[in-house]
Amino acid sequence: GAVVSQHPSWVICKSGTSVKIECRSLDFQATTMFWYRQFPKQSLMLMATSNEGSKATYEQGVEKDKFLINHASLTLSTLTVTSAHPEDSSFYICSARDMPRDEQYFGPGTRLTVT
Amino acid sequence: GENVEQHPSTLSVQEGDSAVIKCTYSDSASNYFPWYKQELGKGPQLIIDIRSNVGEKKDQRIAVTLNKTAKHFSLHITETQPEDSAVYFCAASVLSSYGKLTFGQGTILTVHP
Numbered sequence: 001g002a003v004v005s006q007h008p009s010w011v012i013c014k015s016g017t018s019v020k021i022e023c024r025s026l027d028f029q030a031t032t033m034f035w036y037r038q039f040p041k042q043s044l045m046l047m048a049t050s051n052e053g054s055k056a057t058y059e060q061g062v063e064k065d066k067f068l069i070n071h072a073s074l075t076l077s078t079l080t081v082t083s084a085h086p087e088d089s090s091f092y093i094c095s096a097r098d099m100p101r102d103e104q105y106f107g108p109g110t111r112l113t114v115t
Numbered sequence: 116g117e118n119v120e121q122h123p124s125t126l127s128v129q130e131g132d133s134a135v136i137k138c139t140y141s142d143s144a145s146n147y148f149p150w151y152k153q154e155l156g157k158g159p160q161l162i163i164d165i166r167s168n169v170g171e172k173k174d175q176r177i178a179v180t181l182n183k184t185a186k187h188f189s190l191h192i193t194e195t196q197p198e199d200s201a202v203y204f205c206a207a208s209v210l211s212s213y214g215k216l217t218f219g220q221g222t223i224l225t226v227h228p
Binding site for chain 2: 004043097109
C-alpha cells in the first residue's frame with residue numbers, strides 16, 4: 001500500500017504555545033488529505049478535510065482558528081494547533097486519499113501532550 | 116449524514132479460531148467500505164476494502180462481505196494468530212465526494228495463544 005508519514009511522532013509543549021504537525025504522502029499525490037483526532041480507546045474523529053490549493057473544510061464543532069490547516073502541495077498538509085491547552089492533548093492522525101485507487105491511507109499519528 | 120454501527124466492541128478468540136466483526140451503515144449512497152487495523156500507538160492500516168458493486172472480497176485469511184439491501188458488511192478473519200490482536204475499525208464513504216470516511220466505534224480483538 002501507499003505510505004503516509006507524519007512528523008513529529010510525539011511532541012510535548014507548554015500551554016499557550018503553538019505546534020505544527022506535518023503529513024506527507026511519500027509515493028503518491030494526494031489532492032485530499034484528512035485530519036483526525038483520537039482519544040484513548042475511542043474511534044477516530046474527523047476534524048477537517050484538506051484540499052490542495054484551497055481552504056480546509058472543518059467539521060462541526062472544530063475551531064478553524066485554533067486548528068490551522070494548510071495543504072500547500074500535492075504531498076504535504078500541515079496542522080497547526082495554536083495556543084495549545086492541556087485539553088488539546090491527544091493523538092492526531094492524518095490520512096491521504098490516493099485518487100486513482102480511491103483508497104485512503106493513514107499516517108502513524110502524532111502524540112501531542114500539552115503541559 | 117452517515118452513521119456506522121460496529122459490533123462487537125470486544126472479541127476474544129483462541130488462536131486458530133475465526134473472528135467475525137459486523138457493521139451496519141445508514142446512508143444508501145455509501146459505496147466504499149474499508150476495514151482498518153490499528154495497533155497500540157500507531158495509525159490505522161488499511162487491510163481490505165470492498166466497493167458496492169461486489170458482494171464479497173477475499174485476501175488470504177481475511178474476507179469482507181457486503182449486503183447492500185440490508186446495509187451491512189462484515190469482516191471475517193480465519194485461522195487467527197496472536198499478531199491479529201488489535202483494534203479493527205470499519206468505515207463507509209461515498210467515493211464520488213471527497214471520500215470522507217465515517218468510522219464505526221471499533222472492535223478490540225484479542226487472540227489467545
